[in-house]
Amino acid sequence: MKINWGIIGDARIARNFVIPGMQAGKYSKIVAIASRNILKAEKTADNMGIEKAYGSYEDLLADKSIDAVYIPLPNHLHVEWSIKAMEAGKHVLCEKPFALSIDDVEKAIKVRDRTGKKISEAFMVRSNLQWLKAKELIKKDEFGKLRAVQGFFSYNNTDPDNIRNSAEMGGGGIWDIGCYPVNTSRFIFDEEPLRVVSSIEYDPVFKVDRLASVLMEYPGGQAQFISSTQITPFQRMLFVGTKEHLEVEIPFNAPDKVSARIFISDNFTRAEERELIELPVCNQYTLQGDAFSKAIIENTEVPVTLEDTLKNSAVLLAIFRSAQTGRWENVSI
Ligand SMILES: NC(=O)c1ccc[n+]([C@@H]2O[C@H](COP(=O)([O-])OP(=O)(O)OC[C@H]3O[C@@H](n4cnc5c(N)ncnc54)[C@H](OP(=O)(O)O)[C@@H]3O)[C@@H](O)[C@H]2O)c1
Structure with a gap:
């Protein structure tokens, strides 16, 4: 059917x-x-x-x-x-x-x-094999306790006609791509951040955020990320536990013609010491x-419930508040 x-x-x-x-x-x-x-x-x-x-x-x-x-x-x-x-x-x-x-x-x-x-x-991302695998590996005893997350998501788009550069349409980097490190760190921690602090630079003409750094305090540890709409395209998510670290190489625009890759190690000082996990080729939109x-x-149940959306939105809104107040902001619904 x-x-x-x-x-x-x-x-x-x-x-x-x-x-x-x-x-x-x-x-x-x-x-x-x-x-x-x-x-x-x-x-x-x-x-x-x-x-x-x-x-x-x-x-x-x-x-x-x-x-x-x-x-x-x-x-x-x-x-x-x-x-x-x-x-x-x-x-x-x-x-x-x-x-x-x-x-x-x-x-x-x-x-x-x-x-x-x-x-x-x-x-x-919530349906993609690489994220299901990352969560499975991070939950294992070998990983220890997840304590620190570092994320990055950027692209370079200065087209005045693009919806991302319209403040009235809810443009800007936090809504467009910052939502992913928030979503995936919540997914992997399996917890909600308690409070956040951020620094946001706005485009003087478009009035949308073009560079943001965010720190989120979870019950179990800390997560930080940078999002930007005006630097070279890059993305990465790194999860560090008490015994191992795990890196999702292309976390958001995951490849669909070749295997997505996850790296894992318990003592990463040289590239060859990391174990490479190649996922079966898949299309995350399929x-x-x-x-x-x-x-x-x-x-x-649907893949992402509106109750989950509520929690993700609360974090994003606290990030905007913090940049305005210059202080930590509690995540509240
Ligand atoms: N999940 C992902 O991987 C992913 C990736 C990229 C984007 N997105 C999301 O998908 C959405 C669309 O992004 P996009 O880059 O595809 O945008 P887009 O090409 O600009 O498409 C937006 C569409 O909205 C319609 N629209 C209705 N009212 C409009 C208005 N006032 N101004 C402009 N367009 C209007 C237009 O369709 P008609 O002219 O045909 O009516 C337009 O083609 C965004 O919410 C974005 O965050 C998700």
Whole structure:
């Protein structure tokens, strides 16, 4: 059995990664795409073998043959369209960051509970084999107790027309990519940070954060990361325990044509002393789509619950607060 999916918005992430990823899956069929411009929707539908194209998001939501929608809209529109989709009877997979405020997540939780629809924030890392493996290895006795995490995620994008450079749309590095070190450190620690402190540099023209350093205090240890939208692309996540360290080489834009790699060592002083773990080749968007479709088919929990989204959002909002106050900020919902 396959779930019939509709795509809301002819977004780059949808065309380049999520649609082809889901089309390669076992449980998902992309049957329609909607754009505010019907010509764009028709072009993508033609290019990608999608049956139906709609010239408005409302028209797609009115299509009774569609079970679930994927929402890759600019960040400020995520909650509005997720709620409209659930009210129209659709399950929802919505891009990160799901919301820009706690109130908005809570609003969506109420609609989810009333409509009984399934909804998940599209943190594809949570379905990726390399992250499941990293967690398994870090939980082993050999790793000792996880105490320190260091993360990095950057790219260089100064396009004034890109949604990431629009403050009104919820642009900036923390919402776009800082959300990943927060999400994955929470996932691996299996705990919530208690408080955070940050330093944020804003772009003087775009008014979005372009360079940020963050320190998060967890009950079990500390995590820090840098995110930036205006330096060379780089990403890495490093986890250090009392007995071993583990590094996820390409933690977020994980490769789908070659094996993802994890390095592990109990005494890393030279490169050859690290054990290399190569994961089976996989596509994280295929895994994410199938995990969500399966949750619908089997009526089980979605990959990332809105309760988890609430906790991730609370950390991100505390990071912004700390940069304003210049002090530690408690993470609170
Ligand atoms: N999980 C991941 O790996 C990943 C990677 C990249 C991005 N993302 C997320 O995916 C979302 C989309 O990112 P993207 O880079 O694909 O963006 P994008 O190419 O700019 O696509 C956004 C789409 O939203 C629609 N839209 C509706 N109202 C809009 C408005 N007022 N201004 C601009 N676009 C509007 C447009 O579709 P129509 O014109 O067709 O209506 C547009 O194509 C973001 O939330 C981002 O955080 C996730």
